[in-house]
Amino acid sequence: MSAQFFETEPGPDDLAAPVARTTYGDVRGVRAGSVAVWRSIPYAAAPSGTSRFAPPQPPSTWEGVRDCTNFGQIAPQTMGAMVPVDSDLTMGEDCLWLNVWSSRHDNARDRTSNADEPRPVLVWLHGGAYCLGTAAQQIYDGHKLAATGDVVVVGVNYRLGALGFLDLSSLGDDFVPNLGLRDQIAALEWVRDNIAAFGGDPGNVTLFGESSGAGCVTALLTSPRAGGLFHKAIAQSPPATTVFGQERAAVVARRFLELMDLPAARAKELLACPIDRIVEAAGVLLDEIPLKEPGRLAAAPVVDGELLPTYPIDRFQQGRSHRVPLIIGTNKDEASLFRLFRSPIMPVTPDAVNVMLRDVAAGHPEWSPERIAEITSAYPDLAKTRGALAMSTDAAFRMPAHWVADAHAQHSPTWMYRFDYATPMLRAARVGAGHATELPYVFGNFGTLNHDPTFWLGGRKIAMEVSGRMMRRWVAFATHGVPAALDGSKHWPPYRLSARTTLVVDTVDRAVDDPDRELHSVWGEQAVGFS
Template identity: 65%
Template sequence: MDLEPSVAVAAEAEPDSPIVATAYGPVRGFRAGKTSMWRSIPYAAAPVGSLRFRSPQAPESWDDPRDCTEYGQIAPQTIGKVPIDPNLTPGEDCLWLNVWSPATDGEPRPVMVWIHGGAYCLGTSAQKIYDGRLLSELGDVVVVSMNYRLGALGFIDLSSFSTPDHIFETNLGLRDQIAALEWVRDNIAAFGGDPGAVTVFGESSGAGSVTTLMTSPRAAGLFHGAIAQSSPATSVYGAERGASVARRYLEIAGVEPADVGRLYEMPVMEVIAASDALSDETSANAPGTLAAAPVVDGDIVPGYPVAAFKKGLSHRIPFIIGTNEEEAALFRFIKSPLLPVTPDAVNAMLRGIAEDHPDLSPERLAEIISAYPDVAKAKGAMAISTDAGFRMPSLWVAEGHSRHSPTWFYRFDHATPMLKAARVGASHGTELPYVFGNFGTLNVDPTFWLGGRKTALEISGRIQRRWLAFAAHGVPAAIDGSKHWPPYDEAKRLTLLIDTADAVVADPDRSLRETWGDEVLGFS
């Protein structure tokens, strides 16, 4: 979605109700401490009616200041699966973003654009944990967070069933993200941001979006640095698999291929209910895979991202990537089927890997399994799942990118005493409050029941200062005596281990990395 560059500037307004003019019309926000905030600014039209399964389109313009002090509809999803304010309402008018800014005048500030996670089917930028105020104030940066379409509306590839009357486009969630980044390019200067200094960052499927966008020609030039926290980089599927998933989706939705246009007319929550059912079925029948995920379409996603990184086809920008020490433990704790955490489920996942990679010999697979002595127990199963889903793909991505651009690799190892006692540890998503500085955002948050707040706040400060230095300078500089973090390369593989005291270690997962090699899940 291309727009004419905006030359709008901040309009006069009351100090507590800042008004900024965008390419589509003025928006009124509010002050929170030292920061101005605008919620639910539309970056695209509501994808309803004939736009439901199409690329995002520009919103209609408006003349009077639009109130942007409350959150609007969030992407349709089943509420209750992730921590979301129950007052938020799912709906299709969800293509909006939020902005936090220290000031709308003076020198342009670096911009950080957040892409939330949620397995491509859950979540919203309105979650309290993603509030960007503290990050904006600490770093004197403009923070942006976006919504995008999820589940069947955003990441199930129905394009093989398109007809002249009803067209279904690919990778709609990624198209939404690109449209949001185009809005940032064209409008963020009016909010005090520098459109030439944009860092995109995300976690889980948000990080998977980051690594995918880093190989998308359509996203080239829209951001100038990237941070990927726990990216499932290999959860991108081919067109044939995408068509198979779409066929099963139609069966669950009760829609005949000849009558596919019904999907444009179905109540939106029925569309989502069918994709939820498909997601559960996929997790049960093919552990370790997702029903809703990006697909290789030759356009937005020209090829498998991991292969693109290996071939040197990722955008030439500075890059931070890393994982958490015990990613899979969260999925065991919340009893989520999205990641296999039992020996049976992990064995099924490994059989699926072997089927998808016929060149992978039984001996090679056995060698990988033998590297995990507790594979018959939950501990070993979770270790394999962590490495297959997050750690190894992230290492492969770092290897490829480091051959041509500055790259930094980390492993988040810290867990509070309570999280250790609950056997959650440094699991998937536990670094999020450290990045944003937002602790206690759950209705019942046990994080500090056994202490550890002071240490956590110190670690949070270090992470935030590194992320902010990266956004400002393209280097996660050591600040306030923090451990120097050298770039990653294939010779030394220096990795920052984030814990009570940070440490830089050469190739900390060497034996497992060498056992896996770089061909098992890398796709060619």
């Protein structure tokens, strides 16, 4: 990671720049109105060489003031259309850093009356199917969320794909599983130890994420190592049952070695081979597996017996998730975006969905042909694209979120939502409330895509109102533990198994009891997924 260090006294132009003291050294950011911003603060050392497949280690300390005004390297990955990344960002292994947006941060020489009041902290885990994305994406800019809620927002960059979520531990002692999750835990430990210097309250941390980032949230909610590092959680469209066992992980590891043209006896050479070669082989693997086995991913969290003692969904249903308040939900039309981008990550054709069902049934001997028939009967259009999209949405996101909510609500305050809102253009494009379409509403960031079509047919005014309500609810939850919009908006009752009350987020929010009642009755309470 490139960094600038200031050994001398700051000049007049530097005095307005926010400076914070971390346990590793001082860091300088920039001011943007009422918000102070730091980019790419290292929370761990670069995981390269012999550390490439090892747990994160603390960064080296530095003298002077480290310049944290520009983004550092993003995690090595195969770029794809579904996750737009700025062209001026560079990939590299020095990618374990985080961003901080702090409202009303003050240097010691620029102190105000409220400078000593610690503010709630929201820590963001980006999505991208465990193999794509970065905390440097414009859509995750925390400026508006920090300013709206008078909070501190942290965006975490972590290892992805073969370097973060491909379990190679079956190949030898040089490889450790769940490195992406370990990076996230290291970032949360950094927040615990350092966020007070940025105006944040280390005793009031909300962990939130979307898609695979939300899958990490649900996994960490069941990880003993993560206990006490966050005090509330928000999971937006979590693939909560996409967690693999070690046997499955070993099969994928062997295939990865084949693509690297390495025999098992030479697996250690992965520590020294060019990173571009690893990224290229991983790209093939990450596309190959979901095409051959619809519904499966190549890279995902793995039950390792330590960080994840068993499948997270089992831990939830055993009542062993961390006792913290939780918001969890999905989007109405999750699978539509995968159809639009022709992504293999989710099965979106009738044939692919049928293969997925057969594979899931094969991994669950207790599933009888009658059970399969009962589930498929709930999707009368299964032979058409519309039915395939609905089945894929429910299998990957909707039902896993409900299974988590049903279990977690037994011991901790839980709220469920369904994001239904779509602008006229997204409705016309048959995307609707597709996967990830809630992100600009949560962060208040629209227009972060080149030639963004969101408002081509209007709808901006209503979208701004929906966004305002979502931001206020998320901030109220982080601040007080209750997602009230505090503006007279619809009351959002807690989720309880007896009613399964869900907030349907739309032009006008409404609370609906068990809007997915038919799905519950056919899928049942026994959680199923790939192992």
